[in-house]
Structure formats: structure tokens, C-alpha cells
Amino acid sequence: MIEGVTVRQAGPDDAVAGVQPKWVALPESVEEIAAVMRACAERDLAVVPVGGGTKLHWGRRPDRCDVLLDLCCLNEVVEHAAGDLVVRVQAGATMEALAATLAAKGQELALDVPLEGATVGGTLATATAGPRSFRYGTPRDLLIGVTVVLADGTVARSGGKVVKNVAGYDLGKLFTGSYGTLGVIAEATFRLHPLPADRRWVSTSLPAAVIGDSSSELPLSPVPLLRALAASQAEPSAITLDWPDMQAPFTVCALVEGAAAAERAEELRAVLAEEGGRLGGGEWPTKPVAGAEAPDGWARLPGDELLIEIRTLATWADMVMTAVRDAAHVTELPAKARMWLADHLVTHVALPGDAGPAAVAAFVSSLRAAVDSGEPRATVRILAAPEEAARRVDRWGPVGGLSLMRRVKEQFDPGRRMSPGRFVGGI
């Protein structure tokens, strides 16, 4: 079909959220991506780019998908300039392979990878991050240059390979989190950090029964504890709250990294003991402990078949916990929740993949009614859900600036051939 580019017939395993493409194209260079895109433009074929496929079931089902553009063959670490703390890497490289290359020189891309097997391109396209964004930011904050291929085959770069650079518009930020709807991310350049000399996790379990219980005499909120951790001059890199069972205790955990991590961890343990003791009323399912091992499931999602993300202000943790528990109660769905704190409080709620559409709709509306209250905004979105389960809800909720987003889409992809329909407002 396209000269020099490997293309095969697609099978059922290649389906994108239930839509089976006709072909799978396997370009091996940026030029080959461009050739595929030009060929698709001539034939009016819709394209969905894919990396590790770990999040291919995220977002809405595409309106159409003729060609799955598999970036697995563009997986090279092109240039690791260790002295400059910068790496240029092709989109199909896995985050794991990239980390191994960087670690050999004592460096890292300071991003958590919530799903094993994720690639650089997929991480960018979905803007996935984890608890360490408290200190390092999200993919858009670490991306300093990008090469993209547009729907018509145009290859464009923005940024570069220096961290400090304000020349021109930052297309990298625009493409980060665009779910493949603006074009193909082909290559990325990131700023790096030295691998921390040491790491310590400090955690404690607390009883959840009192959260939001107005009849309790105990303090009702984990917020002062989270605030105290965030304000600590021991400077944690991450602060999380893990609540795998609504009937059981939850765990608050903070990570410290770098020089003198052990001493700083002691400071945080004292914070946990003081604030946590107040919250638990002396009841400690697990007293505060510090250790050099990550707790189970650290930086991972609580599940990803049916996954909801809630973003609120940092101080809304109690409100979100109550909202999740109430939604679980009303719908009788077993929910697992994990939160991490950054500029916002980001909460992921996993539900069973076979939950019925009525229950899912009820769960999401219950959450939205509880937290989505105008200014300052809080948002509830469904990241992943089988099409059937999500058919009765608006996956993304209301979006500020949607008309501008439509105009951006119209400029970049006037033919609506890039992952059509997968993103907000059916973009």
C-alpha cells in the first residue's frame, strides 16, 4: 500500500475500543510515518496511533479507524546527552527501556509510569503521571521538544534540546494529553534529573469509618494531615492516599528522595504520628513507619478496566472520599480509590469492568453532584470504560474552552482523520 512501509491486515486483537481497523502500519522512521499519513490523506483513511497499547481502551470509541499506526518500531533512544541532562527518544520506546538507558548514567526521567509497558508516545498522548508530579510536574512539564507528524504528513518540530527555550509556540504542551487527535507524536526530548541517591517511604494506616461521619467526635478529615505533609520543609516528592476498600482503613504515604532522605523521612514520620494520631483518635491500624521499599502498588492505578479520575483542590480530600464512598454505597459497586497530591488532588477510582451502564451512570452522576460545584472547578472524567458500560454518561464532563479546542482540532486535522471522536466533545 505504501512504498517501503510494512503494512499488515488487522485482526481482532488490533481493535481500538472495540473498533477493528483494516490495516496496521509499522513505520520505522519519522519519514515513514509521514509517508503513511500522506497515503492515508489521499485515501481519506482514519488513523489511530498506538504505542504499547496499554491505554488503547481509554477514551471514547473512535468514530472510525482504518489504520492503526503502530509505533513499536520507532523505539530508539536517539541521544542521551548526560552532561546536559537531556534525552531525545523515539515515541515507540517503552518508558522502562528508556529508564534503563538513563539509569546506566545515573539519571532518570522523573515521571511515574502507572501502567507497565507504556511507551513514551502513549505517556505523552494521554498525559499520564503519578504521585511524583508533586515535585517534578507532569509529562508536559518535563517535555522540552517534540517532533510530530500531522494528518497531511507534515513533519513539524517545536522546542528543542535545551531546557530553557521560549522561541515559538510550545506544540509539545498542545500534543501532550491530546489522545492522538491532533497528529502523531514521533519523537520527544525531555529534561532529566539525577537518580535520587536515596529514597524513603513513610506511611501509616488510618480508620476510614470516621471520614464524613458527622456523629463522630473525632476529627473528620484527612486534610490537615495531607496539608502538613505538603507544607513540610522535609520536601516530600510525593504524597498519596490509598483506599482499596471503602469498608477498611486507608493508608497515607509520603516519599522523600535525595540527599539525607532517612533524616527527612524521620521528620515526616513525626508529622504522620502527630496529625495521624489526631485523626485516628489513637486508633492505629498501622503506626507510622519509614522504609526503603515502595509500598505495594506504589504509583500504579487502582485498576484500569473501568477507571474514573477526579481532580479537585488539594483540600477537598475529605469531600472526595465521602463522595466516592456514597457513590459506591448507592450503586453497590465495589470501588477502589487512590489519590495523589500535586497542584490538584488527583483521585483515581477503579470499578469492576463488568459494571452495568445504569450503575456506572449513577456512580458518575453521584460523584459529579458531590464535587463539581462551579468555581473553583472540580472535574470528574471517565478515563477508561467499556463502550457498553459508559454509553449513558458523558465521559469528560463539562470542559472550559471547548469551542477553542474545536477550532484547534479543525486547524490541525480538518478532515477529522486523527483518532476521530475519541476526545472531549467528540473531537
Next chain:
Amino acid sequence: MTLAALTPRLRELLEPDAVITDPVRLRTYECDGLTYHRATPGVVVLPETAEQIAAIVRLCNEHGTPFVARGSGTGLSGGALPRTDGVLVVTSRMRRILEIDIPNRRAVVEPGVTNLAITEAVRAQGYYYAPDPSSQQVCSIGGNVAENSGGAHCLKYGFTVNHVQACEIVTPDGEIVRLDRVDAGYDLLGAFVGSEGTLGIATKITVRLSRTPESVITVLAAYDSIEEGGKAVSAIIGAGIVPAAIEMMDALAIEAAEAAVACRYPDNAGAVLIVELDGPRAEVDRQFAQLKEICSGAFELRVAADAIERAAIWRGRKSAFAAVGRISPAYIVQDGVVPRTSLPQVLASIDRLSAEHGIRVANVFHAGDGNLHPLVLFDDAEPGAGERAEIVSGAILDLCIEHGGSITGEHGVGVDKSRYMPKMFSDDDLDTMQLVRCAFDPRGLSNPGKVFPTPRLCGEVPGVRRGVHPLVEAGKAEQF
């Protein structure tokens, strides 16, 4: 339609003293910090609300009149250079801090608030606003958003874009839209910050507040040569330390700073290095021990004992731009970036350029991230000197591009560097960037003539053209 028709409509929208047409007063707005580009604005307005700005912008749309936003006018790339045929929207009356929310580590401010005012408002509570451009006492946060301003401490803490959580903006067609990182959808906020006023005007800005570090250690190390100082910088990075700042000045820059502010840097230094460590006390103490080891080659090492001594160390560095006025009648402040490891080669090439053209260059730079601020010195009374300085200044940017760097690290492209954009980016790169412009501002009314050397016609879709061009079809053009 002309400005004469527009002005009475502006007076209907705004307080009488908020519309300036007096030629003498207009002239005070004719340039920003880059004083050799000047244009007297057609009319200046001083709105107080987002609604007023939206109404002004809608009027401009009605009349097809260009508009330019301006904060404190401290920009160094002519980004706020007015249009003689347009409206200059000055945000200096929008100076309220609307909300300080310590528990959520955020503040909401109007665009005319100065950068430092945010820190001053929250300092007592143990917080600060991290980006710290040298002009932070006067520069406005709206201008910082437009330029994606950095500062000496962005090596560790990042730029404005990493610290802005939301903006309310007036779009180039006069709509008030909130771009918020809490929302799903494209990261339009990320595209807006740093777009130099070409995608609209920020009217309300939510910034992150950072915790004041427990400990700060500032060290001044004096070396015989730039090369030796450069080696120390590499060793610091190689040791896995990320200081809050690493700054370097060469002998000429030191001489100027000495003349201007008597900073008392060590005598006969070929280069001084300023390294600032901050963070938890235990961490900073460990890093400081490493740093002393690394800087053992310095012929003098000073450590600031307190805030006053820290300020003394910084005084020379922060005054450097203005200070060269003491040793040269005229100068150009350049802003370019190279990969940090290329610094030695690039500095050697700058030396050669300087000798070749008989133009002195004082070097001040953010050594940690390769951001150079060469100060190109000349005597404007000497015939041809200005032209030679221009050549040297331009050649430095070429060097930055050759080494895979950037033509601007923090001052922006503005009008000053738009002609260098095609050297750094391909036509396809620039056309693709301008797709964003076309989405936000299809009529090209918001700060036209900045950033891009050639505006893109927004109606046209690039690439393969299908069928006959409408102009050909209408008989107005032919295709060859």
C-alpha cells in the same frame, strides 16, 4: 475604519481618564525594555476589568483594528511594541491580588500585579512565588505569562508555565474563556503561556505558591578563567546536584558590576561562579559538603553567612545588565541558549568574534542551563560601531543555533528576533505553530507582527491542495 472612529466608542466603555490620545502621553508607551524599537500607539486604554478588555477587543474586531497588550513594559524583545494603527491595552490598573489560598498553595491575581508582590503577600506565611526574573520588582505577572518568564532559579524550579494553574483570558475575538489545568481537553493553557500576547490577553491568573525552603546556602567561587569555572559547573551537575541557581560572570562583566555597584568580588578573577543550594537543611548540608570539594580549585570561596551577605553576592550579578553602561556608552543585551556542555566552545567562539570585529563582549550567564546573556558593548558615537555590534550579536545567535540551542531562553522573540525564527525552525514548523494562531486569532489582530516573520493566511489548509484554488476559479489568479 480608522482609529478616529474607534476612539469615541472606547470612551463610552471606559472611565474618561482611561483612554489616552494625548500625543505626549502616548509617547511614554512607545517602547518596552527594548528601547531601540519604537512606535507611538494609536490609542492607549487602561481597563480595570476583564469585561472591559473583552469589550475593547470586540470593538477592535468590529473595526479590524490590531491591539497589543502591555503590562509593566519591561520586556526585552519588543513584545509589547505598540502599533501606530492600533490600540495598546495596558493592564497597570488591574493590580488586585484576588485570593490567597495557603491551604491549597495557590493565589489568584490580576495581570497587572507585579511578580514580587505575590511573594511579598505570602512570605510571612512561609511561601513564595518561584519564577524570579531580574525585573521582578516591577514586571507584571500578565507579562510573565505572555513571555513565559524564567529567572535565575528556574534551573531547579522551572518557568512561569510550570507555575500557572489557570488563566482567565480574553480571546482575540473578545470572548472571556477560562483555561484551567483541572479541566479535561487540550492543554491550551500550556500553549497560551509564552505566546507573547498573540493568542489573547490574560485577565486573571492562578499561580502555584511554593514553600520557602528551610535552608539556603549561597557560594561565590572565584576562578582564574572561564574554563576552570566551567569545569566546576560540569562537576556539580555530574555529582547529581541540582542547585537552585548556577550563575557565571566573566572578567569584563565583573569589572562593570564593580564600577556600578562596588560588589567587591575577588580581585583579578577571570570568572566568578555563584552557586545557590536550597531545600531541607539536612539535604543542603550534604550538598554543600560536596560543593566545597568540587570548588576546591577556586582561588577564593565565599559563603554567605546570612541574607545580607547573600544579597551582597547577588548584587553584582543582578546589576550586570545595567552595569555595563558604566564601561560602555551603548550595549546590546543578547539572550541565547546552548546545551550546557557546549558552553566552553561557544564562549571561545564569542571571544573570536569579539576580536575579529573589535567589539567587546561581557558574558553573564545562567551556567546551569546554558542560557547566555552576552552584553555586546560599543560606542554609538563611533561610525560603524553599532553595525559591527549588531553583526556580533547576530552571530552569537547563529552560534546558539549551530550548537543545537535556542535564539531565546527567556526574553522572547517579539519583534526583535522574529527574523531568526526561520534559522531555528523550518517553514513546516512555523506553519504548524501558526495553526494554533489561526485557531485563536484567525484575523491576526492580537499583537500582530510578533514572533513569526511571516503571518500565515488562516483560511488555507497546507499540504496537498485538492481541486482548483478558489482564486483561480474566480479568475483572480493563475496557477503555474
